[in-house]
Amino acid sequence: MDQHILDEQLTYYRKMAQEYDTTNGQTDDLQRAFARASELLQQLAPVEQMLELACGTGIWTRTLLPLGRALTAIDASPEMLALARQNVGTTVQFEQADLFAWQPRQQYDLVFFANWLSHVPPRRLNAFLDTIAGAVRPGGSVVIVDQYAPMPEDREISVQTEDGAIYAKRSLRDGQAFTIVKVFYDLPIIANLLEALDFTVAVHTLDDVFFFLHAQRQAT
Numbered sequence: 001m002d003q004h005i006l007d008e009q010l011t012y013y014r015k016m017a018q019e020y021d022t023t024n025g026q027t028d029d030l031q032r033a034f035a036r037a038s039e040l041l042q043q044l045a046p047v048e049q050m051l052e053l054a055c056g057t058g059i060w061t062r063t064l065l066p067l068g069r070a071l072t073a074i075d076a077s078p079e080m081l082a083l084a085r086q087n088v089g090t091t092v093q094f095e096q097a098d099l100f101a102w103q104p105r106q107q108y109d110l111v112f113f114a115n116w117l118s119h120v121p122p123r124r125l126n127a128f129l130d131t132i133a134g135a136v137r138p139g140g141s142v143v144i145v146d147q148y149a150p151m152p153e154d155r156e157i158s159v160q161t162e163d164g165a166i167y168a169k170r171s172l173r174d175g176q177a178f179t180i181v182k183v184f185y186d187l188p189i190i191a192n193l194l195e196a197l198d199f200t201v202a203v204h205t206l207d208d209v210f211f212f213l214h215a216q217r218q219a220t
């Protein structure tokens with residue numbers, strides 16, 4: 001199926017870990033959008049147990065850390081995790097796991113992921129959201145920050161597949177090129193899927209490209 005693309009996507013992120021912080025979040029527009037996301041996130045504090053998925057180099061891990069008592073951050077790339085550990089410190093529990101195989105061992109008050117949903121292929125979306133729902137305690141929250149529209153780099157050499165996945169090209173500074181998944185999900189579709197899993201959903205658009213989605217699980 002799409003496993004080879006997911007493997008290539010992870011290889012790309014493993015190899016670009018050292019480049020990540022200098023190639024992402026550099027424009028003023030992006031900084032403004034992420035500052036707004038950070039403000040919205042702070043409105044959910046204080047919480048107890050937090051989980052971050054696909055933490056990368058720890059850009060959002062640093063923002064999350066003061067919002068709760070304990071933070072676990074997961075990524076499949078050991079290179080990304082090493083940088084996150086260096087950037088954020090050892091009070092975070094970092095774990096290496098493939099999110100397409102991972103199952104939560106406990107429930108959290110806040111589950112957060114930024115710039116990850118758009119890398120989940122449409123065929124795996126339902127299973128992924130089901131797993132996430134199982135990781136949130138009743139009354140707890142999921143926050144997703146991601147793109148609902150392409151940036152200029154996403155328009156380059158991308159191929160739309162039958163199931164709506166977009167395979168985009170990404171290159172390292174040395175010229176090595178990789179294919180990754182990049183999907184701009186329709187926000188009402190994501191909201192409906194989460195509502196069907198017993199969440200109440202609020203979506204904020206941060207600019208013309210990024211959204212912040214807060215889904216709160218019904219308290220029992």
Ligand SMILES: C[S@@+](CC[C@H](N)C(=O)[O-])C[C@H]1O[C@@H](n2cnc3c(N)ncnc32)[C@H](O)[C@@H]1O
Binds near residue numbers: 053058060080113114
């Ligand atoms: C676009 S980066 C986002 C990083 C961070 N959340 C941020 O916003 O800066 C995507 C992250 O997903 C991780 N990743 C890729 N495939 C994965 C997988 N199968 N399971 C877990 N993490 C994966 C990569 O290593 C990378 O750190």
